[in-house]
Amino acid sequence: MTTVAVLGGGIGGLAASYYLCKSPQVTKVIVLESSSRFGGWLWSTRRSDGAVFEHGPRGIRPAGAVGRNTLNMVDDLGLGGEILPVTYSHVSSKNRYVYVNRELHRMPSGISGLLRTVPPFSRPLLLSVATEILVKKGKEDDESIHSFVSRRLGKELADIAVDSLCRGVYAGDCRKLSVRSCFPALFNAEQRRGSLTLGMLLGSGPAPVVPSGPLAQRSVEESWAQWSLSRGVESLPESITEYLQRSGRVQLHREAAVQRISPSASGWTITLEDGVMSADHIISALPAKALSSVLPASCQPLIQLLQDIATVTVAVVNLEYEGSVLSVEGFGHLLPSSEDQGLLGVVYDSVPFPQHNRPDGQTTRLTVMMGGAWFQEAFGAPEAVTEERLLARATEAVSSHLGVTTAPSWSRVTLQRDCIPQYYQGHYRRVESMRSFIKEKSLSLSLIGSSYDGVSVNDVIFSGRTAAEELLGTV
Numbered sequence: 001m002t003t004v005a006v007l008g009g010g011i012g013g014l015a016a017s018y019y020l021c022k023s024p025q026v027t028k029v030i031v032l033e034s035s036s037r038f039g040g041w042l043w044s045t046r047r048s049d050g051a052v053f054e055h056g057p058r059g060i061r062p063a064g065a066v067g068r069n070t071l072n073m074v075d076d077l078g079l080g081g082e083i084l085p086v087t088y089s090h091v092s093s094k095n096r097y098v099y100v101n102r103e104l105h106r107m108p109s110g111i112s113g114l115l116r117t118v119p120p121f122s123r124p125l126l127l128s129v130a131t132e133i134l135v136k137k138g139k140e141d142d143e144s145i146h147s148f149v150s151r152r153l154g155k156e157l158a159d160i161a162v163d164s165l166c167r168g169v170y171a172g173d174c175r176k177l178s179v180r181s182c183f184p185a186l187f188n189a190e191q192r193r194g195s196l197t198l199g200m201l202l203g204s205g206p207a208p209v210v211p212s213g214p215l216a217q218r219s220v221e222e223s224w225a226q227w228s229l230s231r232g233v234e235s236l237p238e239s240i241t242e243y244l245q246r247s248g249r250v251q252l253h254r255e256a257a258v259q260r261i262s263p264s265a266s267g268w269t270i271t272l273e274d275g276v277m278s279a280d281h282i283i284s285a286l287p288a289k290a291l292s293s294v295l296p297a298s299c300q301p302l303i304q305l306l307q308d309i310a311t312v313t314v315a316v317v318n319l320e321y322e323g324s325v326l327s328v329e330g331f332g333h334l335l336p337s338s339e340d341q342g343l344l345g346v347v348y349d350s351v352p353f354p355q356h357n358r359p360d361g362q363t364t365r366l367t368v369m370m371g372g373a374w375f376q377e378a379f380g381a382p383e384a385v386t387e388e389r390l391l392a393r394a395t396e397a398v399s400s401h402l403g404v405t406t407a408p409s410w411s412r413v414t415l416q417r418d419c420i421p422q423y424y425q426g427h428y429r430r431v432e433s434m435r436s437f438i439k440e441k442s443l444s445l446s447l448i449g450s451s452y453d454g455v456s457v458n459d460v461i462f463s464g465r466t467a468a469e470e471l472l473g474t475v
């Protein structure tokens with residue numbers, strides 16, 4: 001039937017191609033990636049001595065329909081033997097910290113954490129949770145995460161816990177981010193049950209049906225909280241790429257930046273630096289702004305909506321220390337914006353994934369993440385900031401927050417420009433308008449990837465699957 005062009009070879013574009021090439025209806029899939037490698041933000045450094053460092057995602061959640069879906073794909077790709085699971089009982093699942101008033105505080109968990117007053121909070125969380133049931137349902141069709149949580153659970157939780165959480169997932173500002181788009185389960189719990197507590201107990205709405213394959217079943221039996229892969233998460237896009245190459249129906253092009261796309265009588269004409277291609281359908285897995293810059297002027301309303309999706313830049317500093325230098329064990333710590341705007345958090349990578357340490361000898365690997373929505377205020381223009389300055393700021397934080405005074409034996413600074421889209425209030429309406437425009441104009445175009453329906457690796461893979469199924473008419 002069809003030639004499909006997939007724009008962007010990040011995990012979203014690769015996932016869409018993987019699902020497409022399983023169907024005999026698709027004769028050809030063309031993947032166009034501007035950079036010299038596939039995988040986008042899934043990017044792992046594998047040092048020759050065996051150590052692995054992640055510059056993007058490091059842990060993927062197995063839970064829920066989208067988590068199961070990714071594990072089914074991992075199984076199908078034959079990557080099951082490379083999985084590094086971390087269970088809920090592991091110390092890195094139990095201990096997550098916030099750095100407040102120049103001290104590390106373990107985030108309360110379990111029943112005792114709910115019942116007691118646990119600093120930096122001034123009252124037991126159970127009080128907030130119990131009174132939450134009585135709070136009236138909001139009337140707005142969307143709200144900032146900070147306003148939603150302040151209204152339902154109190155300002156202290158919003159200022160500390162939720163402010164930090166939004167920095168640890170979106171590198172973003174909870175006063176601007178949309179609760180409806182960033183945390184749909186919370187929004188739906190209020191809409192359907194009138195309360196988050198009741199929503200948790202009774203469920204907050206229907207989820208997509210995804211059967212559990214053997215690996216997903218194993219993740220439930222063994223209570224996995226997150227997982228990685230023995231050679232780093234980049235093994236996932238590498239393995240999909242190999243699968244696509246073997247299929248014989250997929251053309252994979254690196255260093256193939258899309259410059260322009262224009263609707264034609266039979267679909268699309270795609271202009272690259274060194275030629276022109278045609279396709280019946282386009283799946284765009286490009287960041288929203290990149291897509292906006294290749295669309296024709298006739299798509300002006302869509303161009304504007306795409307440009308309205310902001311992104312943030314994160315400085316990722318990987319550090320390796322000789323010896324076992326941590327006095328705390330856990331996943332890592334986050335800082336609320338009131339503590340330090342520019343320093344988002346520190347991941348204690350060696351704790352969840354010691355398998356990624358250099359095998360010969362004891363080392364500690366940490367990742368410091370900085371900037372996000374506060375990059376400009378904290379560091380100035382991303383193009384002007386030096387690696388030395390970012391490294392100095394990161395090692396200073398490790399020293400003052402964790403008491404590690406020795407210098408790292410190895411480090412890598414990566415400036416991840418415009419890496420996380422920000423779903424500001426009203427995001428759902430903008431995405432709805434984009435899809436309505438595409439439908440009204442009968443454009444054979446699907447929008448997938450982190451700009452629209454969720455930023456996690458699982459969400460992005462699932463968006464690729466949904467687009468492939470909609471195109472093939474299997475949903």
Ligand SMILES: Cc1cc2nc3c(=O)[nH]c(=O)nc-3n(C[C@H](O)[C@H](O)[C@H](O)COP(=O)(O)OP(=O)(O)OC[C@H]3O[C@@H](n4cnc5c(N)ncnc54)[C@H](O)[C@@H]3O)c2cc1C
Nearest residue numbers: 008010011012034040041056057258419449450455456457
């Ligand atoms: C530092 C960091 C930590 C993260 N941690 C986690 C985590 O722990 N868990 C988790 O689940 N998620 C995490 N994420 C989020 C997740 O990694 C991303 O949301 C996801 O990888 C985005 O995938 P994508 O395919 O949508 O986009 P991208 O990876 O951005 O892919 C888009 C691709 O399009 C290409 N491109 C751009 N313009 C053009 C053009 N004109 N022509 C052709 N190609 C083009 C780009 O080169 C890129 O390869 C993290 C992200 C970052 C940055």
Ligand SMILES: C=Cc1c2[nH]c(c1C)Cc1[nH]c(c(CCC(=O)O)c1C)Cc1[nH]c(c(C)c1CCC(=O)O)Cc1[nH]c(c(C)c1C=C)C2
Nearest residue numbers: 061096167168169170171332333334344345346347369456
């Ligand atoms: C300090 C900055 C960041 C850290 N991780 C990210 C940033 C910006 C990016 C990120 N982390 C997660 C996701 C996916 C979300 C999902 O739905 O799966 C993304 C895009 C996972 C995550 N990290 C933290 C939480 C609470 C989550 C959600 C899933 C889960 O509960 O596991 C917390 C956290 N992130 C960072 C640190 C230091 C930290 C907590 C101590 C780093």
